[in-house]
Amino acid sequence: MKKIFIAGLPRTGTTSVCAAFLEFGFKTAHTAYTRDALDQAQVIADTPVFNDYKKLADLYPDSRFVYLERAMANWVPSVRQLLTRMLPRLETQQGGFNDTLKRCYFDTFENLSAENIASDQYLIDIYNKHRNELLVFLEAKQIGHLILDVSHQDSIHRLSSFLDIHTNADSRMPNLNQGGKVTAWKQIVHPLKIESTRKGKADRDSILYSSIT
Numbered sequence: 338m339k340k341i342f343i344a345g346l347p348r349t350g351t352t353s354v355c356a357a358f359l360e361f362g363f364k365t366a367h368t369a370y371t372r373d374a375l376d377q378a379q380v381i382a383d384t385p386v387f388n389d390y391k392k393l394a395d396l397y398p399d400s401r402f403v404y405l406e407r408a409m410a411n412w413v414p415s416v417r418q419l420l421t422r423m424l425p426r427l428e429t430q431q432g433g434f435n436d437t438l439k440r441c442y443f444d445t446f447e448n449l450s451a452e453n454i455a456s457d458q459y460l461i462d463i464y465n466k467h468r469n470e471l472l473v474f475l476e477a478k479q480i481g482h483l484i485l486d487v488s489h490q491d492s493i494h495r496l497s498s499f500l501d502i503h504t505n506a507d508s509r510m511p512n513l514n515q516g517g518k519v520t521a522w523k524q525i526v527h528p529l530k531i532e533s534t535r536k537g538k539a540d541r542d543s544i545l546y547s548s549i550t
Contacts, residue, residue, distance in 0.1 A: 340397040341500075343382035344390050344471055345405025346445070346464060348415040350487030351382040352522050354405065356511040357493060359527045361502055366531035367522045370437050370539035372547070378531040385545070388441035390471060392546060394480060402475055402482040403496070406468065411488075413460050420446065420454045435539035487512075 341363070343351055355367040358380045366378035368385075375381065375393075386393060394400055407415075426433035427442055427449070443449055446463055453459040475482045483499040485492055487510050497504040533539075 339379070340393070340400040341380045341403060342386045342390060342393055342400055343380065343403045343405065344386050345382075345403075345407075346387050346412075346416070346467055347383060348412055348419055349405035349407045350485075350510075351405060353487050353511045354403065354485070354496070355380065355382050355522065356525060357496060359525070359529050360511075361497070361500065362529065364529045364531055366533055368438075368533040369531070370435055370533050370545070371535050372540055372545060373535065374531050374533050375545070384438050384441045387467065388445045389546075391474060394474075394478060396546060400480070401499075402471075402480060403499070404468070404471060404475075404482060404484050406484060406486050407488070408486075409461055409464070412464065413457055416460060417454055420449070421451070424449070424451060424454065435534075436542035437539060437545055440542055 341358070343354055345351055352367055355365050358365045363379045364377060365380040366374045366382070368383045369375045369378060369381050370384075381393075390402070394402075423434070423442070427439055433439070445467060446453075472482075472484075474480075483496065485495060489495075490509075493508050493510040494504060496510075497508075
């Protein structure tokens with residue numbers, strides 16, 4: 338199955354774009370922590386994509402990517418709020434988040450700490466490093482991709498054009514998870530929504546990418 342990977346960092350509009358893909362008729366997973374989720378979804382966003390994009394591109398050689406960008410003035414305070422909330426559960430050795438999520442955040446947000454989260458320059462450097470490395474990789478591999486800012490008025494039309502899908506002139510990108518909220522995806526009920534876990538259970542990180550067909 339050909340895949341579309343949404344490779345923006347957290348707080349760049351991944352939930353809004355996933356909601357748009359559902360309405361376009363794609364089986365969509367906002368995060369994927371089981372082999373079943375990776376295999377079943379046509380569109381996958383957020384974790385593990387933003388960290389594991391090279392591995393996923395190799396596993397699915399016909400895949401395409403949507404890179405989400407966001408103005409620094411908006412992204413920095415938003416991701417700081419997210420990381421501050423997440424940090425205790427990322428750092429705990431027992432419980433907290435699943436191993437794949439922890440690995441992806443600690444790999445991408447190098448030297449993650451409360452002190453660094455408080456630094457604008459740390460967050461800006463992380464964003465720029467991720468953006469540059471991802472786009473260099475996509476260009477080098479000649480992988481089809483779209484760079485998209487969901488806050489732009491024409492973003493839904495740019496996305497539909499990339500997908501060769503017709504949309505009405507008055508269509509707008511969904512605007513979800515505003516004001517620091519991160520729970521909108523859980524509230525969406527849709528027949529094409531792919532759950533990221535198996536009844537709350539994630540596959541072990543060491544076997545997540547094994548036996549993918």
